[in-house]
Amino acid sequence: MTSPTLPVLLGLVAVAVFVVLAAGYPHLRSRWAAVGARAGGLLVLNMVVLAMVGVVANDHFDFYVSWADLAGARAAVTVTHRGATARSAASVRLASGLHAGTNFAPLPAPGQRIQDFTVTGARSGVTGQITVLLPPGYSTATARRYPVIEALHGFPGTTHSWLTGMNLQASLDQAVASRTLRPSVVVLPQINVPYGIDSECVNGPTGSPQMETWLAQDVPQFLASHFAVDTSRSSWVVAGYSEGAWCSSMLGLRHPQVFGGAIVFSGAFTPEFFNGYRPFGPHVPPRYDLIRLARHTPPPLAMWIQASKKDGYAYPPTAHFLKVVRAPLSVTTNLLKTGGHREQLWAGEVPTALRWLGRSLPGFSP
Known part of the structure; x- marks a missing residue:
C-alpha cells in the first residue's frame, strides 16, 4: 500500500481513462447510452484520481501502513507481516563469535532467581550493572543450555x-507454564553509563562510552562465559522499550551474528539524543540510520514491533521503516489503534511478544 508502484499505477489508469474519454469512446448509437457511458467514465476517472490523491496523502502522513492495517482500521490491534518468515530469518547460520563457558563460578546469590553483577567490558571498557533473571530450577549440573533474552530498559530506567x-518475570513464567516458550535466561544490562545520560546505546567518539560494543559484545560474552546458555543466534533475542526499543532494533539489525530476533516496544529507527548528551554533534553517522540499512543491506533478523497510532514518537518512524522491509529481514508488527508511549501499555503486550518468540525463534520453541 505504501509502495511507489501504487500511485504510479493509479496515475497510468487515470491517464488511460482520460484518453479514452477525450477520444469520444465508447461510440454508441443510442444517445442516452452514450451519455450514460461517458458519465460512468467520468465517475471512474474521478474515483481513480481521488484514490491516487488518497494514496499519496497516506504515504506522506502514514495513516495506514498496509492493506491489512486498512482492513483492520476499526480493530483494536492490527497484525501485519513483511519480508521473510520469522523462522527462516532466525534460522540463518552466522558465526556468533561467542565462546561458551564450561566451568561456571558460584552465583553471588545462590538459590535466588535474580542475580546482580558489576562488570567491566573487555572490549568496550565500560563498567556497568548487569542483572540476570534465571528460570526456575536453573542448574549447571546438566548439559542443558538455555536461550537468552537481552532486555533493555528505557530512559530513565535501571536494570530492574x-x-x-x-x-517481565510473571509474564515469562506464565509463558513457560503454558508451554508457549522454553525456560529462558534474561540478562538486563545497564544501557546508560552513567545513568544520567541518554546514550542511545551508540559508540560515541573516543573518550565517550562505547555502549554498542558493551551491549552487543561484552554483555553477551559475559552471559556465555558465566551461565549455561546456548550461543547460537536462533537462541538469542534482544528486546527493549522506548530508548531500549531503538537500541534493540539497532543491535539486532547491526549484529545479527549474535541476535536472531529483536522485540521492539515503541521505538524509533534513528537515535534521538536529549538531556545534554550529543556525542556526534548535529550529524548522526549513517551507520545508525536503520531505515537506510534495511533498504540497502537487510540482515536475516526476525523482528516483532509494537507501535500505537497515538504514539507520536514511535508510530511515524515505524511506518517509514516498514516501507523498506524486504527479505531476508522479517518484520511482524502489532499496531494498536489507541494508547500512547507508556510502560503500562507495553507491559500488557509482553505476553503477545513472548508467544511470537516461542513460535518464531527455534531456540525458544518448547
Whole structure:
C-alpha cells in the first residue's frame, strides 16, 4: 500500500481513462447510452484520481501502513507481516563469535532467581550493572543450555525496570507454564553509563562510552562465559522499550551474528539524543540510520514491533521503516489503534511478544 508502484499505477489508469474519454469512446448509437457511458467514465476517472490523491496523502502522513492495517482500521490491534518468515530469518547460520563457558563460578546469590553483577567490558571498557533473571530450577549440573533474552530498559530506567513496571518475570513464567516458550535466561544490562545520560546505546567518539560494543559484545560474552546458555543466534533475542526499543532494533539489525530476533516496544529507527548528551554533534553517522540499512543491506533478523497510532514518537518512524522491509529481514508488527508511549501499555503486550518468540525463534520453541 505504501509502495511507489501504487500511485504510479493509479496515475497510468487515470491517464488511460482520460484518453479514452477525450477520444469520444465508447461510440454508441443510442444517445442516452452514450451519455450514460461517458458519465460512468467520468465517475471512474474521478474515483481513480481521488484514490491516487488518497494514496499519496497516506504515504506522506502514514495513516495506514498496509492493506491489512486498512482492513483492520476499526480493530483494536492490527497484525501485519513483511519480508521473510520469522523462522527462516532466525534460522540463518552466522558465526556468533561467542565462546561458551564450561566451568561456571558460584552465583553471588545462590538459590535466588535474580542475580546482580558489576562488570567491566573487555572490549568496550565500560563498567556497568548487569542483572540476570534465571528460570526456575536453573542448574549447571546438566548439559542443558538455555536461550537468552537481552532486555533493555528505557530512559530513565535501571536494570530492574523490566522486573517492576514491565512485569517481565510473571509474564515469562506464565509463558513457560503454558508451554508457549522454553525456560529462558534474561540478562538486563545497564544501557546508560552513567545513568544520567541518554546514550542511545551508540559508540560515541573516543573518550565517550562505547555502549554498542558493551551491549552487543561484552554483555553477551559475559552471559556465555558465566551461565549455561546456548550461543547460537536462533537462541538469542534482544528486546527493549522506548530508548531500549531503538537500541534493540539497532543491535539486532547491526549484529545479527549474535541476535536472531529483536522485540521492539515503541521505538524509533534513528537515535534521538536529549538531556545534554550529543556525542556526534548535529550529524548522526549513517551507520545508525536503520531505515537506510534495511533498504540497502537487510540482515536475516526476525523482528516483532509494537507501535500505537497515538504514539507520536514511535508510530511515524515505524511506518517509514516498514516501507523498506524486504527479505531476508522479517518484520511482524502489532499496531494498536489507541494508547500512547507508556510502560503500562507495553507491559500488557509482553505476553503477545513472548508467544511470537516461542513460535518464531527455534531456540525458544518448547
